[in-house]
Amino acid sequence: MGRATAAGLATMAASAASNQVGAAVGAHAFASIGPAGVVAVRQFVAAAVLLPVARPDPRRFTWAQWWPTLLLALVFGTMNLSLYTAVDRVGLGLAVTLEFLGPLAVALAGSRTRTDLFCAAAAGAGVYVLVLPGPARDYTGIGLGLLAAACWAAYILLNRLLGKRLPGLQAPAAATAVSALAYLPVAAALIVAGRLHGPGLLYAVAAGVLSSVVPYAADLIALRRVPTQFFAVMMSIHPVLAALAGLVLLGEVLAVHEWAGIAIVVSANALAVASHRRTREPRQEVPR
Numbered sequence: 268m269g270r271a272t273a274a275g276l277a278t279m280a281a282s283a284a285s286n287q288v289g290a291a292v293g294a295h296a297f298a299s300i301g302p303a304g305v306v307a308v309r310q311f312v313a314a315a316v317l318l319p320v321a322r323p324d325p326r327r328f329t330w331a332q333w334w335p336t337l338l339l340a341l342v343f344g345t346m347n348l349s350l351y352t353a354v355d356r357v358g359l360g361l362a363v364t365l366e367f368l369g370p371l372a373v374a375l376a377g378s379r380t381r382t383d384l385f386c387a388a389a390a391g392a393g394v395y396v397l398v399l400p401g402p403a404r405d406y407t408g409i410g411l412g413l414l415a416a417a418c419w420a421a422y423i424l425l426n427r428l429l430g431k432r433l434p435g436l437q438a439p440a441a442a443t444a445v446s447a448l449a450y451l452p453v454a455a456a457l458i459v460a461g462r463l464h465g466p467g468l469l470y471a472v473a474a475g476v477l478s479s480v481v482p483y484a485a486d487l488i489a490l491r492r493v494p495t496q497f498f499a500v501m502m503s504i505h506p507v508l509a510a511l512a513g514l515v516l517l518g519e520v521l522a523v524h525e526w527a528g529i530a531i532v533v534s535a536n537a538l539a540v541a542s543h544r545r546t547r548e549p550r551q552e553v554p555r
Contacts, residue, residue, distance in 0.1 A: 271492040271493070272492065272493060272540075274492055275489045275492035275493035275498075276493075276501070276540065278485045278486075278488050278489040278492070279485070279486070279489045279493075279498065279501050279504075280504065281481070281485055282481060282482045282485035282486050282489065283482075283502075283504050283505050283508050284508055285477045285478070285481040285482060285485070286477070286478050286481070286482045286505065287505065287508045287509045287512050288477050288512060289473065289474045289475075289476070289477025289478030289479075289481075290474070290478055290509070291512060292470055292473045292474050292477060293305045293309070293470060293471060293473075293474030293478060295466070295467075295470040296308075296466075296467040296468070296470035296471040296474065297351070297355075298467070299462060299465065299466070299467030299468075300457055300462050300463060300467045300468070300471060302347075302348055302351035302352055302355065303348060303450075303453050304453060304454075304457050304462070304463065304467075304471065305347075305351065305470075305471045305474060306344070306347050306348045306351070306450065306453075307447075307450035307451075307453040307454050307457075308454070308463075308468065308471035308472060308474070308475055309347065309471065309474055309475040309478060309479040310343065310344065310443055310446045310447040310450050310475075310479065311447050311450070311454070311475065312471075312472055312475025312476055312479060312480065313343075313439075313443040313447070313475055313479035313480050313483060314440070314443040314444045314446075314447040316476070316480045317436055317439055317440035317443055317480060317483070317484070318440050318443075318444055320436060320440070321435050321436040321437045321439075321440035321441075322437075322440075323433075323437035323438075323440050323441045325441060328433075328441070331432060332429075332432050332433055332438075335425050335428050335429050335432070335438075336429065336433075336438055336441050336442050336445070337442075337445060338421065338425055339422070339425045339426070339429065339438065339439070339442040340441075340442040340443070340444075340445035340446040340449070341446075342418045342421050342422050342425065342442075343422075343442055343443060343446040343479075343483075344446040344449055344450065345414065345418050346415055346418035346419060346422060347415075347478075349411045349412070349414040349415040349418065350362060350366055350411075350412070350415040352408070352411050353365065353366075353408050353409075353411040353412040353415060355408075356405045356407060356408030356411065357403040357405050357408035357409060357412065358400070358401070358403070361398075361400035361401065361403055361408075361409070361412065362408070362412045362415070363394070363398050363400075363505075363506050363509070364394060364395055364398050364400045364412075365409065365412030365413055365415065365416055366412055366415040366416050366419055367391065367394045367416070367419075367502070367503065367505075367506065368391075368413070368416040369415070369416035369417055369418065369419035369420035369421075369422075369423075370419055370420060370423060370498075370499040370500075370502035370503075371387060371390070371391045371394075371499070371503075372416075372420055373420050373423050373424065373495060373496065373499035374386075374387035374390070374496050374499035374500045375387045375388070376496075377494070377495055377496030377499065378496060379496070380542070382538065382542045383496060383500075383539070383542065385538075386500050386535050386536075386538050386539040386542065387496070387499070387500050387535075389531060389534070389535035389538075390500050390503035390531075390532055390535040390536065390539075391503070392531060393503060393528050393529075393530075393531030393532035393534075393535055394503055394506050394528065394532060395528070396524055396527055396528035396531060397506055397507065397510060397524070397525055397527075397528025397529060397531075397532065398506060398528070399524055399528075419502070422486075423486075423490070423495060423498060423499055423502075424495065426438070426439075426486055426487050426490050427490045427495050427498075429487070430487050430488075430490050430491045431491075436483075436484050436487065438487060439483040439484060439487055443479070443483065486498075497539060500535065500536065500539045501536055501539070503532045503535065503536065504532065504536060506528075506532075507528075507529050507532050507533070510525050510528075510529065511529075
């Protein structure tokens with residue numbers, strides 16, 4: 268396995284693990300500040316950390332750099348809010364399955380060989396077996412889950428594009444700053460209501476670091492090292508890590524179908540890694 272691929276795999280794994288731990292922490296803040304409040308704080312924290320590090324200069328951005336950055340800001344502000352609301356309405360299992368349709372669609376669309384196609388389909392089947400979502404009549408919740416899926420697909424494609432057009436972490440830094448500005452009214456309303464304080468705020472700040480700062484930076488770096496389709500297949504590790512986090516951190520015993528789903532997803536990812544090693548794209552120079 269090439270160094271770029273190995274580094275990309277390690278970065279994706281770290282991003283997914285951080286994201287799932289952050290999601291578990293952020294859920295504790297729902298009762299006090301709601302999903303919108305958690306998303307708002309996440310964007311503020313991400314902007315506060317990434318802006319001093321990346322130091323983007325918007326005055327020098329060309330339109331070719333600005334338009335995907337603005338779209339990424341819209342994705343940041345919409346993706347987690349739609350997912351959190353979907354989870355609240357239709358349950359975690361169905362919401363996770365619906366959201367994974369986004370990266371699954373990217374993986375299927377980018378499939379170049381039968382092996383790629385099989386890996387993507389197997390990963391999707393594994394996620395379904397893992398969560399075994401039940402029927403739901405809440406069409407609003409289903410619609411929000413599909414919106415989260417579309418946002419996740421757009422997130423992958425925009426990060427891939429911006430990784431080529433802007434150096435370092437300038438793209439996620441600028442996008443989170445724009446998204447944070449859009450969420451200022453939410454924060455103002457919570458402050459006026461006297462709700463933006465105490466443990467709820469601390470949980471949301473921690474979620475901002477773990478589920479926004481780390482993944483936004485890590486995913487951009489990973490997409491500079493691995494193909495988009497390969498990255499999309501590897502996103503199936505998110506629900507797997509969520510289930511394992513529940514086992515390790517919360518003492519939740521996994522059912523037989525959950526272990527089966529984990530085995531399918533892990534096998535699909537292992538096959539994707541092996542296939543990518545044999546037919547990987549010509550190595551691209553990584554922007555510094």
